[in-house]
Amino acid sequence: MVSLQPKIQLIMPKNIRVRFAPSPTGPLHMGGVRTALYNYLFAKSNGGKMILRIEDTDQSRFVPGAEHYIMESLAWCGIQFDEGVSEGGSYGPYRQSERKSIYKAYADQLIQTGNAYYAFDRTEDLNELRKQAEAKKKTFIYNAQTRKTLRNSLNMNDDEIKKHLMEGTPYVVRFMIPENICITMNDLIRGRVTVKSETLDDKVLFKSDGMPTYHLANIVDDHLMEISHVIRGEEWLPSLPLHVLLYEAFGWEKPQFAHLPLLLKPDGNGKLSKRDGDRLGFPVFPLQWKDPKSGEISSGYRENGYYPDAFVNMLALLGWNPGNDQELFSMTELIEAFSLDRVGKSGSKFDPEKAKWFNHQYLIQRSDKQLASEWKQWLKTEKNLEPESVKVVKIVSLIKERVNFVKELWDEASFFFEAPESYDEKVIKKRWKTDSPEQMENLATLLDTLEDFTAEKIDEKIKNWIADNELSMGVIMNALRLLLVGAAKGPHLGDIMEVLGKAESIKRIRSGIKTLLN
RNA sequence: GCUCCCAUCGUCUAGCCCGGUCAGGACGCCAGGUUUUCAUCCUGGUAACAGGGGUUCAAAUCCCCUUGGGAGUACCA
Structure with a gap:
């Protein structure tokens, strides 16, 4: 049993509290899941709390169902929250739209302390300025240089400001970046980062x-x-100076920051996007998602047959490593082994092939009984078959090594359920000789005499028969396989026949001979 | 363009902080072996320190430059 004791408590004076703060604007992409995972692992490995906060301050981008999708996805992955929208907690509400009333006072506070100001600029005007700057190959920045020429409270006297506010002129509150200072920040992953305020x-x-x-x-x-630690994607790094300045303006203690490297597309460069999944044929979302507007469906890992623990394991290793050769980790082991200082700085290209490999590892680790019960469900819904459990367990034990997903079992084992309707031409050419019909008929007769139709007895009987008649093992067995399976595939023939049973095995041999004679 | 971040096999990465092992592992790929087929499995192989300068007896490791890549640059998050 792995211990879940906090391990670096001594250098972590405060209570560890981290949050995953997605915006419900659509399905959560696997990069987001990884961010949530790292937050979770960090919290749990330090005996801390994991919080889910929904950042829905942009009403125009709200997508129905997205919030539910996010929670369902994380639950599927086994990422649990201590506080959040559905868990509750003493720091709620956990949806920013429900916290609306509390923010205004903080904006006002910043205005009063001279750290922020009202700006009455019209969006069109600013867009025009941006356009003009762009034409000159420059970027328009609302900063110390330009703020004195724009429509904001910095350039107005108190009466003017009051008048605008009374008249209801639309305004925003802008933060006033201090002039000519250097902002030095510490990132747990990147170390010291310095930025000049004029940028x-x-x-x-x-x-x-x-x-x-x-x-x-x-x-x-x-x-x-x-919140003690802010662990988020690297796309937030450029905003870090602003955030640090905000904490300072409020006079609040800052949390520690860790900016995670991005997940990159498998080929070429750039961050992983939904398009890459469509293009290269792998899911980028944990669960299937149907866009409520367009009706477009994006595939999910769950629906593609991935086990959540395999998915999580794969994701964990994309950007983090334990420093040794271990690759397979249960969630508990991940919690035990995880630490932020073993998270890399550079982006990771996602490799769909390795993702499959992880699933294969989890699939073969499953007990035959467990796997059989999963497959039985698949057989029922996909093939309307309800075979006996004993039989399914046996089949699964014979073929599980050969597949990555439950749904692939059928490709390797359909012949256990359906007698061959056709026979592979290439194999016929190579394995079906002129003597074969007679040999196979004799073999059928021989097998019919066998009382105890088990793999062991079948093998013994056939081997002796081959030896007694000075036949070739390869010739006989390959021809027999052709009749039983219809192709050159499948596990050991003795095992196949045992599962098929005596009657069915003999039936297949005889009907195969008939078909191949024509 | 500007700001910031990043840089080891095709991919994920160890090694870097605290210079000194034929640069290690995994996925993939290739070959051989086992086998009644296919697959598994086993063994082996393939393949990397972006480039250039420094510092040093010694640089993947420390410093600088170049190049390449990424992110940000909204009354989005």
């Missing part, structure tokens, strides 16, 4: 629709929820 822009903290932006909501909630 940053005065980001919008509070939108004209009364909702906070990600930046404000994120900092306020992480503070209020006492």
Whole structure:
């Protein structure tokens, strides 16, 4: 039994609290699942709490069903939350749309302390400025240089500001980036990162629709929820200076940050996207997703026959490694072995082939009985077959090594259920000789005399018969396989015949001979 | 364009922090072996420190530059 005791408690003074904070704008992509996984592993390996917070501050991007999808996906993966939308907890609510009322006061506080200001600029005007800058191959930045020329409270007296606010002129609240300072940040994965403040822009903290932006909501909630470690994707790294500045403006203690490298597409470069899955034929989502608007279906790992523990294991090793040769980890073992300092800095290309290999490993580790029961369900729904468990267990034990997925068992074992309807031409040519019909008929007669139709007895009988008649093992067995299976595949013939039973085996031999005579 | 991040076999990666092993493992691929077929399995092989400069007796490892790649650059998250 692996112990789940916190291991670096001594250097972790506070309670460890991490959050996974997705936006319900669509299905959770496998990169997101990995981020959630690393958060979970980090929390559990340090005896901490894992929190699910839904970041739905953008009402226009809300997608029905996405939130449910996210929770179902993580549950399927075995990633459990201590607090969250459905778990509850004393730091709720855990949906930002339900926390709407708390953000305004924080935006106001920043204005009062001179860290933020009202901006009345119209979107069209800003877009125009951006366009103009782009034409000159520059980027428009709302910062110390430009803010003095724009329509904001910095350039207005108190009366003007009041007037605008009273009249209901739409406004946003922007953070005022300090001039000419160096912001030094510490990232648990990348170490020290330094940025000059003049490269940053005065980001919008509070939108004209009364909702906070990600930046404000994120900092306020992480503070209020006492988040100790922010573990998120690398795409957030450019926002880190802003976030650090926000903590400082509020005078709050900062959490520790860890920015995870991206998951890259298998071929070429760039981050893994839904398109790559369609193009290369692998799922990028944990569960199947049907887009509520277009009706478009994206395939999922679950529906493709992956085991959740295999999927999680594969994901865990994409960017993290234990420092030794172990590759197979249960969730408990992952929790025990995980540490942030063994997470790499560079992006990882996803390899669909290795994903299959992981599933193969989990499939062959399964007991015959377990696997048989999984396959029985498949046989019932896909083939409308309800064979005896004993038979299925036996078959599974013979062929599980050859497949990666439960659904592939059929390809390797259909002949156990259906007598061959046709015979592989190539094999006929190679294995069906002029003597074969007679030899096979004799063999059928011989097998008919066998009382105890077990693999062991069958083998013994056939071997003796071959020896007594000075026949060739290869010639006989291959011809026999052709009649029983219809092709040059399958496990040991004795085993096949035992499962088929005496009557069926002999029947197949005789009808095969007949068919091949024509 | 600008800002930041990154760089070991085709892929995931160990080694880097604390310079000194034929640069190790896994997936894939190839070959051989076992076998009544196919697959499994076993054995072996393939293949990498992006380039250039420094520092040093010694550099994958430390420093700089170049190149390449990625991310960000919204009243999206």
